[in-house]
Amino acid sequence: MQIIRSLWQGKLELSKDMAEVIYQCPTCNACAEACAYEMDNALMYEALRAELIDAGCGLEAHIPMNKAMVELLNPYERDNKQKNEWISKLDFEIKDAYSEKADVLFFVGCTAALTPEIQTVAINTAKILKKLNVDFAVHGEKEVCCGSVALRTGNWEAFNSVALKNYELFKKSGVKTIITSCAGCYRTLKVNYADFLEDLNIKVLHTVEFIRNFIEQNDIEMKQFGINVTYHDPCHTGRNAGDTPLYEEPRELLRKIANLVEMKTIKENSKCCGAGGGVKKGFPDLALEIAKSRIREAEATGAEYIVSICPFCYRNLSDAIKALNSDIKMADLTGLINKALG
Amino acid sequence: MSTVKEAYKEIENIIGSEYISDKDFMKAAYSRNVDPAFPDRWADMIVRPETTEQVSEIVKIANKFKIPMVPRGGGADLVGGSVTKGGILIDLTRMNKIIEINEDDFYCEVECGITWGNLVSELHQKGLTTGVLGPGSGFSATIGGGLSNSTAGFGSTKYGVVPDICLGVEVVLPNPQGTIIRTGAAANKYANPFCRYGVSPDFTGLFMGDVGTMGIKTKAFLKLFPKTPYKAQRYYMLNKNDYNKVVDLLYKLRREVRDGLHDVLVVPLALLQILSMMVENKPAKRPRLKGPVFSILVEAMDQGILDLHLKKVSEIMENDTRSFEYQEMDLDAPLSKDWKFNLKYAYNYFNKYISIVPPKISCTTCHKIPISEIPKAAQLSNEFDIQNKGEFPSQSISLFATVIFLMPNGHCVIVGGFNADNIDEQREISMKMWHKKLRNQVRYGGVHYWLGEAISQSIVEADAYTPEFVQFFKDMKKAVDPNFLLSPNKFHMYSYNDDITKYIIKNEE
Structure with missing residues (x-):
């Protein structure tokens, strides 16, 4: 905050050295939670990062990622056609939101669509929706990145570019409900797209929120596995999710299918996985160290699984499990729910 | 090469280049604590040792080059404690094991x-x-x-x-x-x-x-x-705005509930009125605020003992107060029966009393007085504010107490002060008035605790120390800090040869 203040007062110049420090924050907003005053520190960091980028001082490691987002529509520098890959692994057809109408748009997100070991999140979500007889569609290779990582790293130009494309896609689809299994997409659509989604009268839900409501309304039974699990709150669905953080919804579902054993820091006080805010890309060692700390906390519960609802947390925490040679297993909640629905 | 550069190189060899910086943005980041009443002050370098031995080596280097140094923890003080203009700022937060x-x-x-x-x-x-x-x-x-x-x-x-x-x-x-x-x-x-x-x-x-x-x-x-497992919170509002009655009740609580008391806070009527105006979710009916509110937290190892404490508190309070709930003025406030301990409560409940209208300059004047002197101190404080009305920054709110906090035996902390807009034009006026108010408190026998720069200097300015005490203080410091390098400026000490009596402000009583 003092850096921002000194910049504002003209006592400091933006610099690459400064960027090296400012980009080490995963913008998890735990500091804002601990502070007695209501300040959105993550938002201020994003604004400062935007200033750094405007001054040509952005982090080199983020440049290809944000460039790819604009040009290829995903930050992984991959052909967007690969977003169809997970769909080909399904044994049922799903609607193409570009050409077919559906009640619900499943916004898959780039991480789940393009990371082979995390494609299960997309696959399990689709299977759950199918089992619940939900009329849904996906955009497949036409799905455009939500722009989360551009926004978090201060590249507003890249964010605006993809946000406008998404606006057109959502408008064309005529959909009124968007669900996503990605915490980062959830926050971005729910909080950062709020104004224009309100224009289009579109409601955004995380998949767990949707499933929780659906199961409750339709009195659907799920299998209780009796295993001990602990739950990791993604910052995107917690502290950074605006007025409606998803703390209870995943826990309610987990209690139906497993024994939930809580970690020392949970909900608004939850430790971050360390991947967000461009840290995984910019400072992978730092991201891994933060994730290791979270895994140690999970291990202390004696749980068999650490469960989350964010593909990016999944990826970083999995890396930490591997690095620590830990016995704990990583799971996305959609995987457990899919199994529990039989 | 300048002595600062030479010292930098030597310290870098001790703690490694990752844990030392003289970059401007790092100096800016460490230029203040939570104390906007002070101007920004940039150190020459920030160092972050990890071991006692490294701290010792840094101290040796500082002495070699005669460079001042200031230790820093979380940087959470409000009175100019751990910043330095020039010199070595020693951030100790890596030593966290x-x-x-x-x-x-x-x-x-x-x-x-x-x-x-x-x-x-x-x-x-x-x-x-x-x-x-x-x-x-x-x-x-x-x-x-x-x-x-x-x-x-x-x-x-x-x-x-x-x-x-x-x-x-x-x-x-x-x-x-x-x-x-x-x-x-x-x-x-x-x-x-x-x-x-x-x-x-x-x-x-x-x-x-x-x-x-x-x-x-x-x-x-x-x-x-x-850890004491049973805790309960109760609130009582005094039937009239009377500090003599506050004194009576604090005495009774101290004598009759003793160790059952975990925390007793008295929130003055003036602050309640301000807080009730700031509430977002107001009740339809205006709250009946007649006097200060006692916030009483009791604890016990056993539910039966806790109940006895609560009964005793209720008996003490029943004639002069009524049960109160903050929901009477704020619909979002939890009921006392639902109160539960958590660290967030422990670390955030106090802050709203320190700077009631952030972001402002917060000139806090927290000091301790015996319980018996609350009414006199309140009167003297109010008289001071009236007499000096024209000297406070414009729009400033000055309060004798935003909360009175009972301490062990028979004294209490008066948390109070005044605020001002957080702009450069008001900073000098605020600082001048802050020192003056602090001197007033020192002279009516108030004892401060977090002294930082503002309060330690004000004690000297108020002529509180005898010459013998000043000499003793200097001698003690000289024994441990012969080159006068650690935390200069505090207590108006700038060197051992400086005569601090020249900072005494006379003719103010």
Whole structure:
């Protein structure tokens, strides 16, 4: 905050050295939670990062990622056609939101669509929706990145570019409900797209929120596995999710299918996985160290699984499990729910 | 090469290039604490040692090049404690390890850069507590800062100020040798650090409330207590706005409930009125605010004993107060029956009383007085504010107390002060008025605790110290800091040759 203040007062110049420090924050907003005053520190960091980028001082490691987002529509520098890959692994057809109408748009997100070991999140979500007889569609290779990582790293130009494309896609689809299994997409659509989604009268839900409501309304039974699990709150669905953080919804579902054993820091006080805010890309060692700390906390519960609802947390925490040679297993909640629905 | 550059190189060799910086944006980041009344002050370099030995080496280098140094914990103070214009700012937050929690003999050994929040959350898992949980800023404030500022906080009614739980410290003296000593039982090299007194004179006390002027605390040995499982909160509103009645009730609570009291706070009527205006979710009916509100937290090891404490509190309060709930003025406030302890409560409940309208310059004047002197101090404080009305910054709100906090035996902390707009034009006026108000409090017998720069200087300006005491203070400091390098400016000390009596402000009484 003092850096921002000194910049504002003209006592400091933006610099690459400064960027090296400012980009080490995963913008998890735990500091804002601990502070007695209501300040959105993550938002201020994003604004400062935007200033750094405007001054040509952005982090080199983020440049290809944000460039790819604009040009290829995903930050992984991959052909967007690969977003169809997970769909080909399904044994049922799903609607193409570009050409077919559906009640619900499943916004898959780039991480789940393009990371082979995390494609299960997309696959399990689709299977759950199918089992619940939900009329849904996906955009497949036409799905455009939500722009989360551009926004978090201060590249507003890249964010605006993809946000406008998404606006057109959502408008064309005529959909009124968007669900996503990605915490980062959830926050971005729910909080950062709020104004224009309100224009289009579109409601955004995380998949767990949707499933929780659906199961409750339709009195659907799920299998209780009796295993001990602990739950990791993604910052995107917690502290950074605006007025409606998803703390209870995943826990309610987990209690139906497993024994939930809580970690020392949970909900608004939850430790971050360390991947967000461009840290995984910019400072992978730092991201891994933060994730290791979270895994140690999970291990202390004696749980068999650490469960989350964010593909990016999944990826970083999995890396930490591997690095620590830990016995704990990583799971996305959609995987457990899919199994529990039989 | 300048001496600062040479010192930088030598320190870099000790702690590594990752933990030293002279970059402008790093200096800016460390240029203030939570104290916007002060201008930004940039150190020459920021260093972040990890061990006591590294601190000792830094001290030796500072002495070699005669460069001033200031230790810093969480940077959470409001009175200009841990910043320096030029010199070496020693950030101790890498020294954040818990070395031992002795669950059987009820003490712990920690590095001074650990935050209160981190230590207390570890202790709570083991059914232990430090009693007083450090300052309201405990999520970021460190143990070392709490000791250097003689801090009060959650638990202080029962457990006192932070130095009251200190059994000794490891300190690097600011002398050319960077001498490392341990105090308390730990001064006996054969003993564990389980008690404070008996090995030697109480040299621990030399480093308590010293605002970082006497040594750099690197480790602390603290008392532990079994965590008390039963706690309950009750609120009572006095039937009239009468500080004499506040005194009577505080006496009765202290005499009759004794150790059952965990925290007793009195929120004055004026503050309640301000807070009720600031509420977002107001009730349809305006609250009936007639007098100060007592917030009484009792604790016991047994539900039956807790009930007895609550009954006794109720008997004491019944004739002069009514039960009160903050929901009467704020629909979002929890009911007292639903109150539950958590660290967020311990570390955030106090802050709203410190700067009631952020973001403002907050000129806090927290000081201690005997319970009996509350009415007189309130009157003198109000008279001071009226007499000096024209000298306060415009739009400023000055309050004798935003909360009165009962301490052990028969005294209390008066948390109060005034605020001003956080703009450069008001900073000098605020600082001048702040010192004047502090001098007034010193002269009516108020005893401050976090002294930082503003308060320590105001005590000198008020002519509180006798010449003999000043000489003693200088002699003691000279014994540990012969080159006068550690935390200059505090107490208006700028060198050993300087005559601090020239800073006394006369003809103000």
